[in-house]
Amino acid sequence: MSDETAGQNIAVQTRSLSRSFGSLTALDQLHLVVYRGDLFGFIGSNGAGKTTTLRILATFLAPSGGRAEVMGYDVVRQADSVRHIIGYMPDFFGVYKDMEVTEYLDFFGACYKIPSAQREKTIGDVLELVGLTDKQGTLIGTLSRGMQQRLGLARVLIHDPAVLLLDEPASGLDPRARIEMMAILQELQRMGKTIIISSHILSELQSLCNRVAIIEKGGLIYSGPVGGAQEQITSGPVYWLRVGTDLDRAMEVLKQQPQIAELEAVDSRIKITLQDHETDPSEVLESLVKGGTKVIEFREDEVGLERVFMHVTRGETQ
Amino acid sequence: MVRWPIVSRELRAASRQGSTYLLRIVAALFGITVFVGLQLQFEVPPNALGKALFDGLRLTVIAVVWVLGPLLTADCISREQREGTLKLLFLTPLRAPDIVLSKVSLQVFRAVTLLLALLPMAILPLFLGGVSWRDGLQALVVVAASMMAALSAGLVASAFTERWGRALFLSLVLSLFSVLSLIIAVTFLQTGAFPSSLKDLVSFSWLGGLIRRLSFGGMGLPSVPLTVGRDLAYVALCWTVVAVVLAAWRIKLSWRYKPPSRLRRRVVQVFCSPWLWERFFSKWMRSRRDVNPIHWLGEYSWSARLSKWSWCGAIMIAESGVLAAVVWSAQELMLWHYRLLYGLAIGLAFSAAASFRQERETGLYELLAVTPLGGRKMIAGRARGLWRQMLPAFVVLVAVFYFTTDFSEGFFLFEERGPIEEFDATLLFLFGLGTTFLTIVTIGMTLALTRLNLLMAWALTVALGLVLPLLLLGAFELGINLLGIESVARMAIEVKYVVYLAIQLVISLVVGVILLIRSLLRFAFV
Numbered sequence: 078m079s080d081e082t083a084g085q086n087i088a089v090q091t092r093s094l095s096r097s098f099g100s101l102t103a104l105d106q107l108h109l110v111v112y113r114g115d116l117f118g119f120i121g122s123n124g125a126g127k128t129t130t131l132r133i134l135a136t137f138l139a140p141s142g143g144r145a146e147v148m149g150y151d152v153v154r155q156a157d158s159v160r161h162i163i164g165y166m167p168d169f170f171g172v173y174k175d176m177e178v179t180e181y182l183d184f185f186g187a188c189y190k191i192p193s194a195q196r197e198k199t200i201g202d203v204l205e206l207v208g209l210t211d212k213q214g215t216l217i218g219t220l221s222r223g224m225q226q227r228l229g230l231a232r233v234l235i236h237d238p239a240v241l242l243l244d245e246p247a248s249g250l251d252p253r254a255r256i257e258m259m260a261i262l263q264e265l266q267r268m269g270k271t272i273i274i275s276s277h278i279l280s281e282l283q284s285l286c287n288r289v290a291i292i293e294k295g296g297l298i299y300s301g302p303v304g305g306a307q308e309q310i311t312s313g314p315v316y317w318l319r320v321g322t323d324l325d326r327a328m329e330v331l332k333q334q335p336q337i338a339e340l341e342a343v344d345s346r347i348k349i350t351l352q353d354h355e356t357d358p359s360e361v362l363e364s365l366v367k368g369g370t371k372v373i374e375f376r377e378d379e380v381g382l383e384r385v386f387m388h389v390t391r392g393e394t395q
Numbered sequence: 396m397v398r399w400p401i402v403s404r405e406l407r408a409a410s411r412q413g414s415t416y417l418l419r420i421v422a423a424l425f426g427i428t429v430f431v432g433l434q435l436q437f438e439v440p441p442n443a444l445g446k447a448l449f450d451g452l453r454l455t456v457i458a459v460v461w462v463l464g465p466l467l468t469a470d471c472i473s474r475e476q477r478e479g480t481l482k483l484l485f486l487t488p489l490r491a492p493d494i495v496l497s498k499v500s501l502q503v504f505r506a507v508t509l510l511l512a513l514l515p516m517a518i519l520p521l522f523l524g525g526v527s528w529r530d531g532l533q534a535l536v537v538v539a540a541s542m543m544a545a546l547s548a549g550l551v552a553s554a555f556t557e558r559w560g561r562a563l564f565l566s567l568v569l570s571l572f573s574v575l576s577l578i579i580a581v582t583f584l585q586t587g588a589f590p591s592s593l594k595d596l597v598s599f600s601w602l603g604g605l606i607r608r609l610s611f612g613g614m615g616l617p618s619v620p621l622t623v624g625r626d627l628a629y630v631a632l633c634w635t636v637v638a639v640v641l642a643a644w645r646i647k648l649s650w651r652y653k654p655p656s657r658l659r660r661r662v663v664q665v666f667c668s669p670w671l672w673e674r675f676f677s678k679w680m681r682s683r684r685d686v687n688p689i690h691w692l693g694e695y696s697w698s699a700r701l702s703k704w705s706w707c708g709a710i711m712i713a714e715s716g717v718l719a720a721v722v723w724s725a726q727e728l729m730l731w732h733y734r735l736l737y738g739l740a741i742g743l744a745f746s747a748a749a750s751f752r753q754e755r756e757t758g759l760y761e762l763l764a765v766t767p768l769g770g771r772k773m774i775a776g777r778a779r780g781l782w783r784q785m786l787p788a789f790v791v792l793v794a795v796f797y798f799t800t801d802f803s804e805g806f807f808l809f810e811e812r813g814p815i816e817e818f819d820a821t822l823l824f825l826f827g828l829g830t831t832f833l834t835i836v837t838i839g840m841t842l843a844l845t846r847l848n849l850l851m852a853w854a855l856t857v858a859l860g861l862v863l864p865l866l867l868l869g870a871f872e873l874g875i876n877l878l879g880i881e882s883v884a885r886m887a888i889e890v891k892y893v894v895y896l897a898i899q900l901v902i903s904l905v906v907g908v909i910l911l912i913r914s915l916l917r918f919a920f921v
């Protein structure tokens with residue numbers, strides 16, 4: 078990829094982004110790249126600086142150093158252009174309790190300068206998308222927490238932004254709504270939107286996001302594909318083996334294999350760690366079958382994002 | 396029972412807030428202004444200095460207690476309701492009366508410390524003579540009773556609403572209400588009959604003294620019999636007990652919350668929603684939303700509409716009162732219009748200082764700030780909303796002014812040059828109104844976007860917009876007198892007023908530029 082095309086593909090980029098509050102450095106020289114069409118997971122312990130980063134990207138907070146660009150626009154100098162193309166959902170609701178649902182959306186539609194003829198249809202669409210169609214005339218104060226959360230998502234989508242900045246959007250949702258929310262996000266990604274989502278529920282991010290960044294104390298620890306994070310903390314891929322025959326015999330066979338780095342019997346299963354990520358696991362399987370072992374299960378161990386997270390962060394808060 | 400943990404937590408929180416100290420300064424300034432104002436109004440014969448000082452001080456303290464007391468107490472419970480901490484308190488073994496009593500005792504403590512600062516000043520007149528120790532005791536009883544009743548008014552207001560602005564407003568109304576009811580009750584206890592006229596109402600009380608002094612300029616208050624003080628203390632105590640019970644009952648009911656009662660919804664529906672011209676109205680509101688959503692925001696709710704027409708109604712009532720009292724001379728009629736105008740200005744200062752307050756409390760401000768609306772449009776929309784809110788009241792005021800100036804011939808304004816055209820007088824009045832509005836709105840909104848709390852922002856808005864020009868005018872006059880410029884030295888009052896307005900304009904210009912610069916900054920005011 079040439080520099081030119083790489084530049085065009087970038088949706089959000091920060092360079093040496095810093096922000097301090099008094100003597101506390103909330104963001105310290107953060108370099109971050111998010112490509113267009115990414116569903117980007119933003120992970121970090123409490124106080125790591127996620128909200129601060131998203132606020133800066135949303136043009137709400139001025140950085141104290143460094144630069145940040147959204148779709149090529151600088152968040153400081155071209156804030157107005159940035160505001161048109163981002164949808165920002167903070168980690169609190171921000172609602173007028175005494176307003177009706179449609180009124181609320183219409184109000185924000187007007188703030189985003191959407192022509193009134195178009196607004197009505199858009200509001201119907203987004204309400205349907207988040208499943209609030211039958212709550213149209215309800216006072217917002219009487220909505221449940223999860224419904225207010227959905228309303229927040231509807232508000233974010235009202236002006237059809239190209240980049241979504243979602244700060245813990247899934248907190249407060251019931252399991253079904255969570256899964257629905259994830260489906261909505263994937264649908265939005267398919268529509269070509271770039272989504273940055275900060276969350277503490279890593280198992281969900283793992284299946285949802287194609288790329289993640291992990292930050293701690295305002296600095297970047299890892300940024301890249303989800304799989305890459307997993308490879309980074311393990312020397313080689315791990316497989317689990319369950320056999321129908323003698324466990325010891327299977328162990329004997331496996332010990333002969335040069336591509337295996339480590340072997341361990343755990344309960345009635347064998348944990349196999351391969352030499353490196355290039356090794357072909359089917360060779361191992363083949364040798365087992367040849368050796369007369371009845372293989373019942375042979376599967377790759379999923380290194381959860383949570384394990385990666387626990388491994389790379391120290392849990393220090395500032 | 397008073398619970399120590401609540402009290403100590405509040406004390407700690409208060410000591411951490413810078414505004415606590417600022418508030419003391421404001422209270423002191425307010426007191427000094429009232430005191431000096433009272434002293435300046437009359438010539439004091441030297442042998443009565445002690446008595447004059449004493450009377451002035453007594454009235455000052457009472458005025459301070461009745462105005463600032465409720466305001467300072469107004470947020471003590473509503474804040475906990477708003478922030479949801481009241482619920483947490485209820486989950487502990489504390490009961491509603493405990494919570495309320497703890498709050499009251501804390502407020503009393505704070506008020507007493509404020510008043511203690513005045514003690515040295517109170518001792519002075521006793522030594523100057525003319526004042527007996529009995530008078531001193533009497534004054535102490537009256538002040539203490541007033542304080543209890545005034546704080547109770549704030550407490551009740553605080554228990555009945557979550558919003559700070561509403562609590563402040565309600566507390567002032569309740570304060571007025573309790574002053575009147577206290578007087579009526581004391582009159583009843585003293586004479587066995589209810590006051591039958593306004594004259595009756597004021598004749599018995601320290602309030603009567605205050606009113607008399609302010610309006611007729613009589614020197615020296617009659618010594619109030621000690622029994623009046625005793626009765627007042629009884630009544631105030633009763634009112635305090637009622638207030639505590641009422642507040643406890645209310646928070647007990649409301650801590651779980653919430654939807655508005657059926658009756659209330661009904662009332663709102665009938666009186667505050669545009670059911671007659673609904674279709675037209677919603678369309679009209681919608682087009683309003685397109686032009687400037689922030690402007691629409693100031694008008695969408697029934698409470699906004701209610702406050703708009705309340706201002707108008709209040710002015711109409713006041714006007715009828717003024718006009719009905721036919722004894723007023725044309726001069727006084729005019730003066731009253733200016734008084735009403737500045738009353739409105741103080742109310743407007745409150746609205747302006749409360750701008751975006753709800754948004755900032757709920758986090759909505761963050762959402763608005765990241766829309767492409769921009770600071771300038773937000774400010775313009777809010778200013779227009781304020782203008783609309785006051786418009787009906789302004790119209791009534793100016794119209795009555797115009798038509799009543801018609802009735803009379805000579806005015807104090809241009810006495811030396813013969814009768815003034817009513818048109819000119821109205822023009823001057825309009826000019827004053829416009830300038831005052833502009834000044835109050837720019838200052839109020841600028842302060843609303845700072846970290847100052849509502850009460851402080853309001854007080855500062857009034858101080859900067861209305862009082863400071865007065866002081867500067869005084870300085871200006873003094874300077875001219877010192878320079879001995881003969882022709883200017885005897886400025887006609889209308890010229891003085893124009894200078895006052897010019898000073899106001901300059902101040903609002905300076906503040907306006909600051910506001911504009913802030914609004915042009917791309918980042919929000921945080």
Ligand SMILES: Nc1ncnc2c1ncn2[C@@H]1O[C@H](COP(=O)(O)OP(=O)(O)OP(=O)(O)O)[C@@H](O)[C@H]1O
Nearest residue numbers: 098101103121122123124125126127128129130395
């Ligand atoms: N307005 C502020 N004033 C002072 N410090 C702040 C402010 N906002 C954030 N901070 C500090 O900056 C650091 C980063 O905060 P931030 O809200 O970005 O964390 P976060 O990653 O979003 O945490 P969480 O997962 O708890 O939401 C924290 O130490 C916080 O205390």
Ligand SMILES: [Mg+2]
Nearest residue numbers: 127128168244
């Ligand atoms: Mg956060």
